[in-house]
Every structure is written in C-alpha cells, then in structure tokens.
Amino acid sequence: MIIMKKTMITLSFCSLLCLSGCDKPNSPLIQDHAKPKDHLSKPQNQQIPDWTGHYKAFIPCKDCDKKLFSIQLHPNQTYTLKEIQFFKQKTRQKQSSGTFNFDPQDSRLIQLTEDKSNKMRYLSWHDQFLELRDRHKNQRNDFEKYQIPKIQKIEVNNALKHVDIQADLFKTEKIQSNKLESTKLTYFFEINNQSDRALKIRDSDIVLVDDKNNEYPASIDNSPVPPIQPNKTDYHLVSFIHSESSSPLYIKIK
Structure with a gap:
C-alpha cells in the first residue's frame, strides 16, 4: 500500500508539471522564428540618360549673318532652347521650351514639340553632339555645319x-x-x-x-x-x- 501511494503521488506530480508546461506561452525564440521577415526594397539610383546635357553652336542662317543654337535636354524629356540671330547692327533673340520624344523607328531621332505653338523640329542624337534635321526628318545639305556639340x-x-x-x-x-x-x-x-x-x-x-x-x-x-x-x-x-x-x-x- 505504501508503495502504491508513493507511485500515485509521483504520477500526480509529473502530471502537474506537464500541465504547467502546456499553459506557458511560446518562448521568445520560437516567436521570433514564427514572425515573417520584412524585406525592405532599397531605392535604386536612377541613371541620367546619355543624351542629357547642354548643346551649343553657330549654325547657318539664311536671313542673318550667323545664328546661335543653344539647347538643353533634360532627363524628364523636356527642353529649353535659345536662338540668337546676328545682324550687322543688331541681334534678335528667341527663347522657347517644350517636350521631346524619340522616334519609335529610329532611336536616335528626336522630335521637339514647342509648348506654345506645337511646332515640331527634328534632331538626331550622336555620342557628343546633336544634328539639326530638316522638317522632313532628313539630313541637311552640308550637314556638318548643323552639328551642335555637347558642352x-x-x-x-x-x-x-x-x-x-x-x-x-x-x-x-x-x-x-x-x-x-x-x-x-x-x-x-x-x-x-x-x-x-x-x-x-x-x-x-x-x-x-x-x-x-x-x-x-x-x-x-x-x-x-x-x-x-x-x-x-x-x-x-x-x-x-x-x-x-x-x-x-x-x-x-x-
């Protein structure tokens, strides 16, 4: 009888230990493994397009002695243009701005669209210069005189x-x-x-x-x-x- 009582007491004590273990919440280590990991995406550096920059040169002018063509192409595909005509006794200046896009059939052909007048002009982009095209997108005669280098x-x-x-x-x-x-x-x-x-x-x-x-x-x-x-x-x-x-x-x- 004494042995049976001891055995029952031991079993009861073990049962209490098991129950108390089940009532405890999960350990912090287990909880950490259960949490999903946050994957934060790092912002990527945007590269500036190669064609971005300031281009400037004198180009031929039919109605004046010479003409300064100064254009800036911005990364958001907008542009600012300054044109100065030189005469013997005076100069005439025009400033304009607008947007531009590349021809889907020719990745080097740029179409300028002026904001105020919607007038279109065409340029071809090369490594270190632009070339002014005619209104039909064709290369001009004496095209080398219409090359506008990047400065x-x-x-x-x-x-x-x-x-x-x-x-x-x-x-x-x-x-x-x-x-x-x-x-x-x-x-x-x-x-x-x-x-x-x-x-x-x-x-x-x-x-x-x-x-x-x-x-x-x-x-x-x-x-x-x-x-x-x-x-x-x-x-x-x-x-x-x-x-x-x-x-x-x-x-x-x-």
Missing part, C-alpha cells in the same frame, strides 16, 4: 568689373605642338558687357590655368575682336593648347 562649363576667374563671362568647352583635339603630344581646347565664350563703356578683349587678356598652376595663352578666333558695346553680349570661340600631362582647372581674365 562642358569651366570656372572663369574674371577681374573685369561689370562684365559677365561664361565659358563652355566646345571642342577637344589632339595635336602635335613642338614635337610633343598636346591638346587643343576650344571654348565657347559668352561675354556680357554690363558697363557703360565699350569693352576691348585681346588674346593676351585670357589664360587657361591647369592643376599644376601653369598658364596657357589664348587664341581668339577672328582676332582682333571688335569692341563690345555697352550693355551688349558677344560670343567668341577661344582656343588654348596645353600639355597632355595636366588637366585644365579654370580660365583667368586679367
């Missing part, structure tokens, strides 16, 4: 008062200078004379400074340049020849 801005350290000067890299050429490999850089200068006096710009007034603090003299196309009249803006191509072993840093106006 890059450079800092201008300007000592002239009341004069604003901007310079954009227009063309890069590899040349031989004094039997050494050199680079000819041509910049597109926009010179805005805001003073009340005519401004004279000479080759010797402009130098290119590289990352080693070397200076390279300028050569202005069609030099000597006629004086820029008060409150007028003029445009010129300015070239520098610098060493292959250095990088251009800024342009200094003395």
